[in-house]
Amino acid sequence: MNRIFYTLAFLVLFQLNSFPQFSSMSNYSNKGWVTSSCVEADTIWAGTTGGLVKWLKDGTLLQTYSSTDGLMHNSVTSLAIDKDGNKWMGSKHGGLTMFDGKNWTDYDEMYRTDHEVYTLVFDAYNKLWCGTWAGGVYCFDGENWINYRVSNSGLVNDYVHSIAIDADGSLWFGTQNGVSHFDGNTWVSYTASNSEFAVRASVFSIAIDKNNNKWFGFYGGIAKFDGTNWTNYLGDKYPDLDETGIMSLAVEDDALWLGTEHNRIIKFENNITTVISDGNSKLLPGRVQHINITENGEKYFSTGDLITEGGVSRYLDGNWKEYSTVSPFSHNYIMSLCEDNQKNIWVGDFGGGVSMYDGENWIKHTSLGRVNAIKTDKANNIWFATNSGLWKYNWNEWIQFTTEDGIPGSSVRDIAFDDDGNLWLACEYYGAGKFDGENWIKYTTSNSGICDDDLNIVTVDADNNVCFGSNNKGISVFDGETFTNYDQSNSTLTNTYIHAIEIDVLGNMWVADHGDGVSKFDGNKWVKFDTSNSDIYQNGLYSIECDKNGLMWFGHTAGGGVSVYNGENWRHYDNHNSDLINDYVYTIYCDSENNLLFGTCGGFSKGAFTWYEPELSLSVSSLTVSALASSTATFDITSNTDWTAASDKTWLKLSESSGSGNVTQVLTVSENSAFDIREATITVSGTDVEARTIHVIQTEASYLTLSSTSLTVSAPVNSTNTFDVNSNIYWTVVSDKTWLTVSDDSGSGDATLVLTAAENSTYNIREATITVSGTGVEAQTVHVTQSDIVTGIADFENENFTIYPNPVSDILYLNAITDNVIVTIADLSGRILLNKKIINNKIDIRNLQKGVYMIRVNNNNRIMTRKFMKK
Known part of the structure; x- marks a missing residue:
């Protein structure tokens, strides 16, 4: 939370609706807290708070995996391998990830509820059972989820630490209030109040022995249930079990192996406890959270805890082997970050470790207690606010300041330097302190106007005023003479528990109060931003930082990642839409090159950004x-x-x-x-x-239909007929005979087409085919028949046209016609033999051979035909 001041002109230029985009992100985590492990052939898989680790049994580190590789979250709290060899990982912040060796698949059924996945177990049907923090039990069959809770089942408690499956296929769930048994239909629960089960609190571990006895580990002892009776083994008779939590259990033949919260391995056999691990063993540090026993008797112990780096320890026939990783810092809960004058990054963690990163190498320094804040002075001395006092590193030695040296209290929560080089402290319970390099001045409620003695935050504003955020009573701003206090009565603060204070490039003060968003104060007016009136992602905030471009960054509490505000618009980043290592962001720091460093409960991320207007x-x-x-x-x-x-x-x-x-x-x-x-x-x-x-x-399906598939036309010239085209496409029309033409040779949509025929002057019918074609549809055809000269002529039988005599030998007479008509005589093949005008209604046929002939008469445009025979 360093202070950087820039001109208004630069800020205005920046605030043109531009947004940050992560262009790169580097992640750093500690993989020393192993929460669970599995042995697969010659490979050891370990779930850690820094990701997934894979070793060969010979100790070769094969691979580490993190959220940038595909894990939903780095903090792996449970691990199981299914019958197909797929690795399943539950995370601290909810959710489930499956890794098949190449591909990662996230299941966010539990992520949406933020329930930590404590334990994973596969049953005989390859169903996955998940025990969660506050979410009960989830069962996944590969397609569907079922969630069992106190509210909808016989589960005794929704905090499920352990799961085991007995010889009958029934499930046993260890909870914060006893155990529940589920046979697939019926639930039965056992607690200290309804049975002889002497559980004191949570059931951390369960194991099933070869006789189908159920063993349960809890704080201060273990218990056995044979299906009818309970037998308790408690610390009063078994001192090795007293005042310790039995975090893990495993069965080997007639022996029960116990792992405790105090880094002990105990073998329980024939009602006798034997401590396997002691001060001289090679069991890695931390509580023993998981035990695997292989068929050849190898025992694998997963260790580590909040403040201790552990790993996996193998024990066989009295010999130990360690599996661990080299971690950049001692714990993943990053409380503080700072860049010194040489651009080294200093990291302080919850477990008290201090590490320095020079851009290539990590150097672990001493343990100071929980490191709440880190600052550098003008001489590049590094100062640390810890719960064990104030520390200074001058690159040669570590110097501790205690209450005997003048600091107000031994638990220092924050530090800041003013423009004059004075160091200011915010202490737990004991007020504020000022150090000018030689003398200390204390400010408490008894000797000043400061609002509270229990202080969380200190920073310095643009006018060199010192701003304090308290644990109970809001804010105090000190101008060197007078304290001005702000709480619900004179500001937009809705809670006086202050998490963070930051000064932006314009000198505005931004304040995060407990769970109620953020307030901005320009010296005159307060403005509140929360989820009800802005697009900030969550109201809960741990940290605030202003970067060199004037952007305000906000680290969220309940797995919310970070929100960023440019003065007009908000944007949100988390583990899902960026490579942010973890969504619980305790601290944010902007370095000299405008990289953003995010300290989380899963390590820290360093990101560079490009700025753009989204298009x-x-x-x-x-x-x-x-x-x-x-x-x-x-x-x-x-x-x-x-x-x-x-x-x-x-x-x-x-x-x-x-x-x-x-x-x-x-x-x-x-x-x-x-x-x-x-x-x-x-x-x-x-x-x-x-x-x-x-x-x-x-477009609709193409269609092309015709109203007729066959038509006839008469023999005379220009005889016509019509047909309809029904279509939604472009079509073309062709006739395969020149004597038959079509009114249109192409078109689209519906149309009526006219066929026109040339005269058929023969005594034979003739045929043609009309083809209508379109793209993507079958061509349609019309078969056209034109009548011959006989069948094509109109029938005038009702008129008095006659010929005589018939048969005839020389002169043929025609009745009911006028003079000067044209008469045509043809043989039956259609060959014309005579075509002339006649007078007096008679015609000489003596030159015709014997046979049958057709006579055609055009009488005033009325065509008449008759057959006659020449004898």
């Missing part, structure tokens, strides 16, 4: 695509941010479902077999930009 545009707002299967269309996404793209219809697929930057998307459709169009919407969403949409229309 997202699409090349089109609508598209039309064919009804045919696998038809495609394209559009361009232009963006400088991450985006996702989705269709609201399953018949439309996109080539890219997500991406970053510019891309050409290809959309592909399945066939539309219906005769109606169908529509879909493609939505492209980007980070901190308005979503864009494209309206997609897929």
Whole structure:
């Protein structure tokens, strides 16, 4: 929380709706607290608070895995291997991750509830049973989840520390209030109040022996249940079990192996306890949280705790082997961060460790007690606020300041330097202190106007005023003479428990009170930001930092990651949308190069940022695509941010479902077999930009039908007939005969087409085919028949046209016609033999051979025909 002041002009230039984007992130964690382990052939897998670790049994470290590799969270609290060899990891902050050796799969059923996953067990059906903190038991069959709680089952308590499966396939759950037994249908619970089970509190561990006896480990002892009777083995008779929690149990033949919270391994056999680990053993430090025993008798003990680095220890036939990693710092709970004048990064953790990182190498320094804050002075001395006093490192020696030296109290929660080089302390219970390099001055409620003696925070504002945040009574601002206090009565503070104070580039003071968002004070006016009136992610805050660009960064408490505010807009980062190592952010520090360092309960992250105005545009707002299967269309996404793209219809697929930057998307459709169009919407969403949409229309299925498949036309010239085309596509028309033409040779949609025939002057019918074709549909045809000269002529039987005599030998007479008509005589093959005008209604046929002939008479445009025979 260092102070950096910049001009208003720079800030205004920055506040043009630009947003930060992580361009890189480096993560650092301690893998020394092993919460669980599994042995697979010659490989040891260990779940740690810093990720997953893999060793060979010979001690070779094969691989470490973290959230940047695919873990949902670095803090692995439980580990199990299924029958297919998949590794399953439960995390401290909820959620489950499966690793098949190549791919990672996250299951966020429990992540959404933030329930720590204490234990994982697979049953005979490969169902996974998960015991959680406050969330009861979750069962996962590979597809579906079932959650058993006190509210919906016979589970005695929702805090489930341990699970075991007995010889009958029944499940036993160790909770904070006894054990529950579940046979798949019925629940039975055993507590100190309803049975002889002498459990004092939580049941940390369960084991089943070869006789199907159930063994339970708890604080101060163990108990055996044979299905009917309880036998308790307590510290009053077994001193090795007294005043210690039995964190882990495992069975080997007739012996029970116990792991305790105080780093002891105890063998319990024939009602006798034997301590296997002692001060001379090679059991790695920390509480023994898990025990594995292999078929050949190897015992693997997982150790470590909040303030102690452990690992995995193997014990066989009196010999020990250690499996551990080299960690950059002693504990993952990072309480404080600071950069010195040589750009070294100093890290203080909850366990009291102090480490320095020079950009390439880590150096572990001494343990000072919990390191609450780190600051450097102008001479590059490093100062540490700890719960064991004030410490100074001058690069040669460590100097401790205690109450005997003048500091107000031994628990120093925060420190700050003013512009004059004075060092200010905020102490627990004992007020504030000022050190000018020689003398100490104390400020308490008894000798000054400071608001409270129990102080959490101290910082210095732009006017060199010293600002204190208290544990109970709000804020005090000291100008060197007078304290001005702020609480609910004269500010927007809704809680007087102050977590953080930061001064921004304009000199505004930002204050995080307990669980109630953040308040900004410009010296005259207070403004409150919380989830009810802003887009800050959570109201709970641990820390605040102003970076060199004037952005305000806020570290959240309950797994909320960080929020960032640019004066107009908010943005949120966590383990899901960035490489942030952990979502519980205790402290934030901006270094000299504007890198942001995030101290979390899972290690710390160092991130560099690029600044941009988020943009997202699409090349089109609508598209039309064919009804045919696998038809495609394209559009361009232009963006400088991450985006996702989705269709609201399953018949439309996109080539890219997500991406970053510019891309050409290809959309592909399945066939539309219906005769109606169908529509879909493609939505492209980007980070901190308005979503864009494209309206997609897929044309209806192509169709082409004709009203007739066969038609006739008469023989005379220009005889016509019609048919209808019904279609939704472009079509073409052709006739395979030149004597038959069509009114249109192409078109689209519906149409009526006219056929026109040339004269058929023969005595034979003739045929043609009309073909109508369209893209993507079967061609349709019309078979056309034109009548011959006989059958094509109108029948005038009702008129008095006759010929005589018939048969005839020389002169043929015609009745009911006028003079000067044209008469045509043809043989039955259609060959014309005579074509002339006649007078007096008679015609000489003596030159014709014997046979049957056709006579055709055009009488005032009325065509009449008759057959006659020449004899």
